[in-house]
Amino acid sequence: MSTAIATVTLVVRDYDAAIAFYCDRIGFVLVADTELGGGKRWVLVAPPGGRGARLLLAQADGDAQADRVGDQTGGRVGFFLESDDFERDHEAFSARGVRFLEAPRHEAYGSVAVFEDLYGNRWDLIQPR
Numbered sequence: 429m430s431t432a433i434a435t436v437t438l439v440v441r442d443y444d445a446a447i448a449f450y451c452d453r454i455g456f457v458l459v460a461d462t463e464l465g466g467g468k469r470w471v472l473v474a475p476p477g478g479r480g481a482r483l484l485l486a487q488a489d490g491d492a493q494a495d496r497v498g499d500q501t502g503g504r505v506g507f508f509l510e511s512d513d514f515e516r517d518h519e520a521f522s523a524r525g526v527r528f529l530e531a532p533r534h535e536a537y538g539s540v541a542v543f544e545d546l547y548g549n550r551w552d553l554i555q556p557r
Contacts, residue, residue: 435472436507437484440547441497443471446485449546453524454509456483480510498547505542505550514539514555521553528553 440446443461450456450473459472459482468489474482488494500506511517518532518541529550532541538556545551 433481435482435484437486438507438549439488439493439497439500440485441488441494443469443485443487445546447471447473450483450485453521453526455520475509498545498549500549503550505552507549507551509551509553511553511555514553517553 438446447458447461451458455476456473457476459474460470461472462470464470468487471485472482473485474480486493488497514532518528521543522528527544529542529544532539536557538554540552540554543551543553
C-alpha cells in the first residue's frame with residue numbers, strides 16, 4: 429500500500445482574499461474552485477509542478493472556526509514550504525509583499541526564514557541541505 433498526505437485544510441476568513449494571497453504572492457496555482465451551495469466552495473491551491481500536498485482553503489463557518497483563523501497552531505510554525513532555490517524564492521516573496529518575521533538563517537538542516545500568511549499563520553520557507 430502506498431499513501432500520502434494529499435490535502436491539508438487551512439481555515440480562512442475569505443476565499444477570494446486567500447486565493448489572491450496564495451496565488452499572487454506565494455505563486456501557488458488554483459487547482460479547483462467549485463461552488464458547493466450555501467456560500468461554501470471547494471477551493472484547492474498548490475505549489476506549481478504538482479509536488480507536495482495541496483491546501484484546501486475553507487472559509488470559517490461559525491465563531492469557533494473564525495476564532496482559529498490565523499492561529500491554527502497556537503503561534504508555532506505550522507506549514508513548511510520547501511524550495512529548490514531559497515534565495516530566489518525569498519527575494520520573490522519579499523518583492524511581492526510577503527512579510528518575513530526574521531532574516532534568513534542557515535542551519536544544519538538547511539536555509540530557512542519564517543513568514544506569515546495574510547492571516548498570521550506562520551510558515552517556514554526552507555531549502556533543506
